[in-house]
Amino acid sequence: MAHTNFKFIKGKRIKKSLGIIDLINLVKRGIFMITLKKYFILVIILILVAMSTNCKTNEIINTSKKAENQKKHLLISNHKFSNIPDLKLPKDSINIKFEGNPLKLTLPIYNDKNRLYIPFSELIDSLDGKIVHSNDVINISINNKNIFINSKDEKYWVHDNPNVKFNLKKNIIKNDNVRYISLFDLVTMLDLKTNWNIENKKINLFWNREKIVPLVKNQSSYDPNSNYKGSNNKTIYVPTPLNYVDGKEDLNNMLGKINKLETNVLGSFFYHPSIEFQFMKNDKKDEEYLVYKYDENSVLHQIIRTFNKDGYKFITIKDLK
Numbered sequence: 001m002a003h004t005n006f007k008f009i010k011g012k013r014i015k016k017s018l019g020i021i022d023l024i025n026l027v028k029r030g031i032f033m034i035t036l037k038k039y040f041i042l043v044i045i046l047i048l049v050a051m052s053t054n055c056k057t058n059e060i061i062n063t064s065k066k067a068e069n070q071k072k073h074l075l076i077s078n079h080k081f082s083n084i085p086d087l088k089l090p091k092d093s094i095n096i097k098f099e100g101n102p103l104k105l106t107l108p109i110y111n112d113k114n115r116l117y118i119p120f121s122e123l124i125d126s127l128d129g130k131i132v133h134s135n136d137v138i139n140i141s142i143n144n145k146n147i148f149i150n151s152k153d154e155k156y157w158v159h160d161n162p163n164v165k166f167n168l169k170k171n172i173i174k175n176d177n178v179r180y181i182s183l184f185d186l187v188t189m190l191d192l193k194t195n196w197n198i199e200n201k202k203i204n205l206f207w208n209r210e211k212i213v214p215l216v217k218n219q220s221s222y223d224p225n226s227n228y229k230g231s232n233n234k235t236i237y238v239p240t241p242l243n244y245v246d247g248k249e250d251l252n253n254m255l256g257k258i259n260k261l262e263t264n265v266l267g268s269f270f271y272h273p274s275i276e277f278q279f280m281k282n283d284k285k286d287e288e289y290l291v292y293k294y295d296e297n298s299v300l301h302q303i304i305r306t307f308n309k310d311g312y313k314f315i316t317i318k319d320l321k
Contacts (some may be wrong), residue, residue, distance in 0.1 A: 081106045081122045084176050092116060097204045098127065100288075107178060116183040117173060123186075138172075138179065143207060147189060151179070156189055195290045206289045236317055244270030248278075248299045258306050267312050275299050 084107055092111035096103045096118075103126060107119040124131050129142030136152040146159035151172050155165040169188075173180035187194055187205070195204040241261070245254050254269070261267055279298035282290055295301070307314075 080125070081119070081178060084178055087117075087173065087175055087180070089117070093201060095200075095202045097202070099206055100204070110180065115170065117180040118183055118186055119178050120181045120186055121178045142190070145190065149189075193290060195288070204288075209289065236320060238268055238317065238320065239266060240268045240270055241265055242267065242269035245272070245275065245299065245303070248275055251299050251302060254303060255306050258303070258310065261310070267307060271300065271303075 086108065087110055089110040089112050091108045094109055094111075094116065096105075096109070103123065105119060105122055105126065107122050109119070110117040121131060124140055124142055127142060129140060132139040132141075136150055138149040138151060140147045140149070147156060148159065148162070149156040149168075149172070151174070154168045154171055156168065157163075157165045166189075168181075168185045170182040170185060181189075183203075186192070191208045193206045193208045193210075195206070197203070242254065242257050245251070258267065276294075276298050279295040279301075281293045281295075304314075
């Protein structure tokens with residue numbers, strides 16, 4: 001069976017009869033074109049597979065290099081803090097994690113009268129921090145913090161505010177080229193947050209992610225001319241005209257006493273922090289960063305709001321004259 005094909009030559013249409021041989025040639029061309037398309041698609045697939053494999057290979061290489069660098073750092077750290085003699089203090093088997101990762105310390109942790117001492121030289125090194133010793137001053141650089149410790153007078157300060165110095169709770173212990181610091185001082189100095197699991201002997205440390213905004217008011221309710229200091233100029237006597245808060249049931253009574261305070265009377269009172277515990281909730285697991293939900297209608301919150309409403313402000317004992 002013959003088919004009719006039309007060709008255009010110089011504007012003329014020429015009718016041509018299509019034979020069996022022409023059909024065979026057309027079929028061959030069609031198969032050839034289909035084969036070319038298949039090869040083209042195959043080549044594209046191979047290119048995509050190669051690119052994907054290359055990306056995965058680079059990812060594996062980068063992960064491997066990172067693990068290798070961490071291993072090298074650990075080996076260097078272990079070597080640096082090896083052969084350190086033990087202190088004459090009881091060792092503690094407490095497990096410490098930092099931001100969810102176990103601290104693999106070579107040196108032991110000591111427990112002196114229920115106070116933990118941490119080898120902070122190794123701890124800072126394991127957290128990619130830097131310690132520089134210059135005579136009695138130790139400079140710590142870590143997590144965008146620049147802290148100085150005077151190991152002689154046991155005071156520390158931050159680079160941005162060198163005139164404000166803080167006392168360490170316990171003395172730093174020097175052991176060869178390693179310095180030990182109490183966990184309390186470490187947490188306070190580095191502004192860390194802790195999550196304790198006493199039963200399982202675990203402590204989780206985190207960088208503090210919260211900001212504390214102090215309450216400040218313009219008016220003061222204490223008499224600036226009053227003399228609260230003793231004859232030795234060291235003892236400070238602080239009267240408590242409001243007495244103390246006898247549990248949450250005593251709230252309304254305390255609010256009434258605050259509202260009835262006379263002008264220039266010190267708004268001072270005793271308060272037991274345990275009253276607030278029932279107003280603080282936490283639903284995080286042991287190894288997660290602790291975030292407490294503090295009920296703003298707690299006893300202390302309501303007392304502070306009442307003071308603020310009446311124009312009082314809170315001051316430190318050091319501000320009393």
